[in-house]
Amino acid sequence: MLVGMHPHQDGPLARLRRGHEDLVLDLLRKHGPLSRAELGQHSGLSRTTLSDIVTELIESGAVVATAPGTAPRRRGRPVEALTLNPSAGQAIGIDFARRAVHVSAVNVAHEVIGSAGEPHDPGLPWEERIALAERLVGTLADGALRLGALNAIGVGVVGPVEDPDAGPDTGPAQPWPSAELPALLRKRFEAPVLVDNNTRLAALAEATWGAAAGGQDVLYLRLSHGVGGGLVVAGALHRGAYGLSGEFGHIAVESGDGRCSCGATGCLETVASVGAVLAAYRRAGGHADGLAALLGALEAGDPVALRTLEAAGTHIGTVLAAVCNAIGPGVIVLGGELAAAGPPLFEPVERALRAHIMPISRDRVDLRPAALGEAGGALGGIALVLRESPLLSHYPARPG
Amino acid sequence: MLVGMHPHQDGPLARLRRGHEDLVLDLLRKHGPLSRAELGQHSGLSRTTLSDIVTELIESGAVVATAPGTAPRRRGRPVEALTLNPSAGQAIGIDFARRAVHVSAVNVAHEVIGSAGEPHDPGLPWEERIALAERLVGTLADGALRLGALNAIGVGVVGPVEDPDAGPDTGPAQPWPSAELPALLRKRFEAPVLVDNNTRLAALAEATWGAAAGGQDVLYLRLSHGVGGGLVVAGALHRGAYGLSGEFGHIAVESGDGRCSCGATGCLETVASVGAVLAAYRRAGGHADGLAALLGALEAGDPVALRTLEAAGTHIGTVLAAVCNAIGPGVIVLGGELAAAGPPLFEPVERALRAHIMPISRDRVDLRPAALGEAGGALGGIALVLRESPLLSHYPARPG
Numbered sequence: 136m137l138v139g140m141h142p143h144q145d146g147p148l149a150r151l152r153r154g155h156e157d158l159v160l161d162l163l164r165k166h167g168p169l170s171r172a173e174l175g176q177h178s179g180l181s182r183t184t185l186s187d188i189v190t191e192l193i194e195s196g197a198v199v200a201t202a203p204g205t206a207p208r209r210r211g212r213p214v215e216a217l218t219l220n221p222s223a224g225q226a227i228g229i230d231f232a233r234r235a236v237h238v239s240a241v242n243v244a245h246e247v248i249g250s251a252g253e254p255h256d257p258g259l260p261w262e263e264r265i266a267l268a269e270r271l272v273g274t275l276a277d278g279a280l281r282l283g284a285l286n287a288i289g290v291g292v293v294g295p296v297e298d299p300d301a302g303p304d305t306g307p308a309q310p311w312p313s314a315e316l317p318a319l320l321r322k323r324f325e326a327p328v329l330v331d332n333n334t335r336l337a338a339l340a341e342a343t344w345g346a347a348a349g350g351q352d353v354l355y356l357r358l359s360h361g362v363g364g365g366l367v368v369a370g371a372l373h374r375g376a377y378g379l380s381g382e383f384g385h386i387a388v389e390s391g392d393g394r395c396s397c398g399a400t401g402c403l404e405t406v407a408s409v410g411a412v413l414a415a416y417r418r419a420g421g422h423a424d425g426l427a428a429l430l431g432a433l434e435a436g437d438p439v440a441l442r443t444l445e446a447a448g449t450h451i452g453t454v455l456a457a458v459c460n461a462i463g464p465g466v467i468v469l470g471g472e473l474a475a476a477g478p479p480l481f482e483p484v485e486r487a488l489r490a491h492i493m494p495i496s497r498d499r500v501d502l503r504p505a506a507l508g509e510a511g512g513a514l515g516g517i518a519l520v521l522r523e524s525p526l527l528s529h530y531p532a533r534p535g
Numbered sequence: 536m537l538v539g540m541h542p543h544q545d546g547p548l549a550r551l552r553r554g555h556e557d558l559v560l561d562l563l564r565k566h567g568p569l570s571r572a573e574l575g576q577h578s579g580l581s582r583t584t585l586s587d588i589v590t591e592l593i594e595s596g597a598v599v600a601t602a603p604g605t606a607p608r609r610r611g612r613p614v615e616a617l618t619l620n621p622s623a624g625q626a627i628g629i630d631f632a633r634r635a636v637h638v639s640a641v642n643v644a645h646e647v648i649g650s651a652g653e654p655h656d657p658g659l660p661w662e663e664r665i666a667l668a669e670r671l672v673g674t675l676a677d678g679a680l681r682l683g684a685l686n687a688i689g690v691g692v693v694g695p696v697e698d699p700d701a702g703p704d705t706g707p708a709q710p711w712p713s714a715e716l717p718a719l720l721r722k723r724f725e726a727p728v729l730v731d732n733n734t735r736l737a738a739l740a741e742a743t744w745g746a747a748a749g750g751q752d753v754l755y756l757r758l759s760h761g762v763g764g765g766l767v768v769a770g771a772l773h774r775g776a777y778g779l780s781g782e783f784g785h786i787a788v789e790s791g792d793g794r795c796s797c798g799a800t801g802c803l804e805t806v807a808s809v810g811a812v813l814a815a816y817r818r819a820g821g822h823a824d825g826l827a828a829l830l831g832a833l834e835a836g837d838p839v840a841l842r843t844l845e846a847a848g849t850h851i852g853t854v855l856a857a858v859c860n861a862i863g864p865g866v867i868v869l870g871g872e873l874a875a876a877g878p879p880l881f882e883p884v885e886r887a888l889r890a891h892i893m894p895i896s897r898d899r900v901d902l903r904p905a906a907l908g909e910a911g912g913a914l915g916g917i918a919l920v921l922r923e924s925p926l927l928s929h930y931p932a933r934p935g
Contacts, residue, residue: 151558154551155579179555179584182573295895311542352776366862368768375863376752385893386857389789398894456858457786461858463768463775493785494798495695499777 155180155188160197160219168201168216170283190219195357221349227324228516229268230333231290231311233257233360236264238271239513245521247344249275250510261312265319272324288326289516291333296378329519331372334372335381336515337470337507338365339372345506347466354464356383358480361396362404362460368464372519383458384408388450403454407447409473416443426472433479444479445506452487459492459500470505477504544852555580555588560597560619568601568616589617627724629668630691630733631711633657638671639913642920647744649675650910657845661712672724679851688726689916690716691733696778724835729919730848731772735781736915738765739772739874743918745906747866754781754864755905756855758880761796765863772919783858784808787802788850803854807847809873816843826872833879846878851880852887859892859900870905898900 155178157316162177163169175185177222192198199406201216230237230252237252245520249259255264292311338355347353353367368375373380384404385397393405405411409426416429421431421439432440455467467488485502492500507514555578562577563569569577575585592598599620603835630637630652637652651671655664682878717728738755747753753767766773773780784804785797791807805811809826816829820837823829832840855867869889873880885902892900907914 154554158551175581179581179587181579181581181584184579184581242580288633336771350776352586368773369768369771373721373768373862376750376865377896379863379864379893379896379899380861381691382860382896386860387853387891399891401891453787457854458861460779460782460786461861462773463777463779463782484810491787491799493779494778496782497775499779 149421152188155184155193156359159188159192163198163217163219168218170214170216170341173215175216195328224285225519226289226520227272228289228291228513228518228520229320229324230510230512230516231264231268231273231293231338232291232333232512233293235509236267236271237513238268238275239510239517240272240275241517241521247514250513251275252509252513254279261316261319265316265323277494287520288320288328288334289326289519290320290328291336291516292316292330292331293333295372296330296332296335321418329516329523331374331516331519332363332365332378333512333515334363335365335372335374336513336519337505337511337523338367338468338515339518340507340511340515341468341470341505342367342370343521344514344522346464346468346503347509350464350466352464353468354455354458354462354467355381355468355470356451357471357505358407358409358451358469359411359471362402362408362471366464368462371522374399383454385451386454386457388454390450403450407473409471412443412447412473413480415446416440419443426475430475433476441479444476445483447473448480449487450481452484452489453491455484455502456488456491459488461494463496464500466501466503468503468505470507470511474504547622552588555584556592559585559588559592562888563598563617563619568618570614570616572614574617580902597729626687626917626920627672627726627916628688628689628691628734628736628920629720630910630912631664631668631674631693631785632691632733632912632918633693635909636667636671637910637913639666639917640672640675640676640911641917643793644728647914647917651675651914652909652913659715660717664772664934665716665723669723672699687920688720688724688728689919690728691719691736691912691916692716692730693733696730696732696735696774716719729916731774731916731919732765732778732781733912734762734763735765735774736913736919737905737911738781738868738915739918739922740765740772740907740911740915741868741870741905742767742866743921744914745911746868746903749881750864750866751860752864753866753868754855754858754862754870755781755870756851756867757871757905758807758809758851759871760809762802762808762871766864768862771922783854786854790850793800803850806850807873809871812847815846816840819843826875830875833876841879845878846884847873848880850881852889855902856888856891857882859888859896863896864900867900867902868905869902870907870911874904 139367158178159174162174173180173186178185189198193200193401197220198217220421226241226303228239228315234257235252235254237250239250240248251274253267253271255267294311309461309473317330334357338353338358341355342350342353348365352372354364356364363381364383365381385395385402387401387405388406394400395402395405413423413426416423416439419439421432423432427441433444459464479503489497505511536880558578559574562574570750571585571589573730575582579586586878589598593756597620598617601618606838628639633659635652637650639650651674653671655667677794694711717730720728738753738904741747741755742750742753750767751770754764763781765781785795785802786798787801788803788806794800795802795805802894805848813823813826813829816823816839819839819842821832821843823832829840833844881902888902889897905911
């Protein structure tokens with residue numbers, strides 16, 4: 136019946152099948168236990184199609200067939216009920232940041248049941264990072280998390296992540312073991328693995344549980360040791376043609392003349408990263424051995440610190456205005472360590488944004504501080520799993 | 536059975552239903568005539584669901600139930616076959632530009648069967664523009680176009696078009712009769728009407744039949760009397776949160792200090808529109824009473840003209856680099872009257888683009904001249920109809 140639905144993971148038939156699976160899961164989530172006949176009525180699917188879908192959902196552990204109800208029926212044999220596996224539907228998010236691993240988990244109702252993180256040496260081998268992730272996952276939900284029925288793991292990594300469907304030779308070089316990591320994680324957790332850039336995932340997390348919860352068109356800018364971001368477009372994570380969407384830190388700014396890590400000059404990152412802002416503060420005569428000291432100076436009203444943030448914020452707002460004119464987001468979320476500067480940063484950002492955005496859009500976009508902090512990347516991994524094919528991995532079809 | 540599928544046009548169930556309709560149409564397109572039983576087997580849909588879908592497709596004129604075949608069957612009554620209506624599946628695109636109406640049509644195989652256009656006074660009343668459109672449509676396919684079974688009409692208009700699902704009060708003021716136009720057209724052509732900005736539609740057309748045919752992530756920039764554009768993101772037309780996506784002409788450029796029609800200053804449009812480039816040419820001592828004269832001067836190698844285009848191209852390339860860093864398109868299409876300048880424009884655009892785009896993206900994006908010319912907006916209307924719900928209008932649910 137469903138001939139041709141398996142070979143092409145992203146063909147219209149595969150998408151239809153995934154839609155059927157989501158529909159069945161949705162119906163069980165909303166109605167509670169249902170018989171196959173009831174599922175058929177609610178879903179409009181034929182008996183054969185439904186049987187295929189249900190078999191796969193049971194095999195994946197997402198759905199269980201319960202013992203027939205105790206209430207006697209008028210005639211015939213008792214009816215089996217299908218229900219969501221109470222210990223399944225759980226998804227895990229792991230963020231392999233540069234110097235730390237963060238993990239989060241959600242239960243079957245998509246509620247976050249816990250997050251954990253631990254810093255590590257930047258040179259820690261990947262085997263050990265994965266072991267650390269496994270240990271951290273073990274601490275969630277007081278160790279009661281059942282991994283046997285995981286839908287999938289959403290994983291954030293540093294650097295560009297190519298579109299897994301674009302073929303092996305189209306993406307940029309990746310600073311993480313793109314061939315091995317998904318396989319290693321799949322082996323450890325026995326679940327499909329979805330991988331994406333951790334800053335992009337943080338954008339998705341903010342649009343799911345954070346500052347832009349429920350937002351369909353969200354621009355997330357992260358001001359950290361680097362400057363990056365992510366876009367949620369029409370409710371979905373945006374990747375671009377070659378997996379390099381959201382590189383707002385490498386948009387050229389007027390006075391940016393410093394050499395950037397990307398190889399270009401004049402990037403926003405060269406004037407708005409934590410390091411760049413600290414350097415500008417020191418050049419202007421300020422004294423700060425790190426971001427905490429600069430934040431302290433801001434709080435104390437140090438005019439040099441305020442002017443430094445004003446300059447950085449103006450560049451940031453100008454770049455945000457350009458991106459807003461191009462893509463018209465409803466919400467802009469500012470995150471990363473530098474966002475902790477608060478109003479001394481947000482006010483000049485907002486002024487420059489309003490000055491350079493099309494007047495017609497001026498009152499249509501909201502600027503908000505990020506809400507999820509360091510857990511954003513891991514939570515975004517979960518959001519990715521929940522939004523994109525809960526039961527299908529993008530990876531098995533790729534040659535290792 | 537399909538309870539709840541109708542009220543929410545864009546809910547998961549409505550999307551599922553639309554997917555079912557597309558699937559049935561697709562199967563009929565690929566296999567030719569099929570019985571209901573065969574359709575059931577191929578689609579995996581239940582008899583009830585399929586019956587609902589087929590009834591609606593027949594009512595819409597997209598599908599016809601043919602007389603039972605002449606071949607005698609072994610037993611039972613002869614089997615009715617379902618087939619695509621040979622005179623249906625046709626879609627029409629209409630572009631209501633500022634001073635002209637353009638129309639195009641496709642047949643059931645999605646082949647363009649004709650385009651036509653006619654200039655008019657900018658003050659022509661809408662009733663007369665619609666009558667002009669109707670007359671132009673009548674000239675297509677030697678007048679043999681059957682309108683009775685139109686799937687839908689895709690219409691391009693000047694200016695911002697709000698998301699029809701975003702509610703009546705969220706969009707900007709629109710320079711076309713947003714309440715009346717769809718109703719008027721629906722009455723004339725007896726088909727659902729989809730409306731979008733005509734420059735955005737030209738982007739979709741270029742990504743469907745034009746310079747970026749088949750492109751999933753396409754940036755279209757139109758250099759005309761205004762400067763605008765459109766984005767195709769993951770194969771779909773991008774609108775943004777408030778229908779203002781693609782306003783590349785209002786991104787601020789370094790030396791742009793002129794007042795822009797949008798109310799801001801320093802917009803790309805103030806240095807890269809046809810009028811702005813002509814003015815810059817004259818300021819530099821050049822003589823040209825219009826674009827044709829400037830293009831002639833370029834062809835003759837006039838150094839002032841070349842320098843003028845070099846300056847405009849550099850601004851354009853810089854803005855394109857910023858947008859590329861944000862959204863990572865695979866193809867950039869340059870259209871509009873100014874694009875006729877050819878290499879004297881494209882070369883500086885390409886240089887500035889390469890200079891300011893992230894080095895990692897430098898060789899991943901293609902810059903190409905638009906291929907569809909003035910028919911782009913009307914063809915884009917058709918592309919919109921073919922990509923977005925062939926049988927559902929976005930408009931009937933809106934209060935007039």
